[in-house]
Amino acid sequence: ITDWYALPSRPDERIKLSVFVLDRELRSDAVRVIVYVQKRQDGLFVDAGIDTELSGRLEELILNRAREIRAESITEVIE
Numbered sequence: 001i002t003d004w005y006a007l008p009s010r011p012d013e014r015i016k017l018s019v020f021v022l023d024r025e026l027r028s029d030a031v032r033v034i035v036y037v038q039k040r041q042d043g044l045f046v047d048a049g050i051d052t053e054l055s056g057r058l059e060e061l062i063l064n065r066a067r068e069i070r071a072e073s074i075t076e077v078i079e
Contacts, residue, residue, distance in 0.1 A: 012040040033058040
């Protein structure tokens with residue numbers, strides 16, 4: 001779980017990530033990411049829901065990087 005983060009280009013919106021590793025196998029259902037979004041209204045941040053599109057992209061990035069690390073470790077063992 002991360003702290004709230006806002007891009008300098010979008011100061012009226014911030015996100016918070018929760019990342020869950022559900023299995024040791026590299027499968028699409030082994031990682032779950034939830035991106036919570038808040039938007040500023042009247043000077044206060046209020047919940048604006050979950051960004052499912054960004055959640056899916058982050059899950060793919062995590063799985064791709066895990067596959068790269070695994071492939072590198074297999075290559076090192078073979079050499």
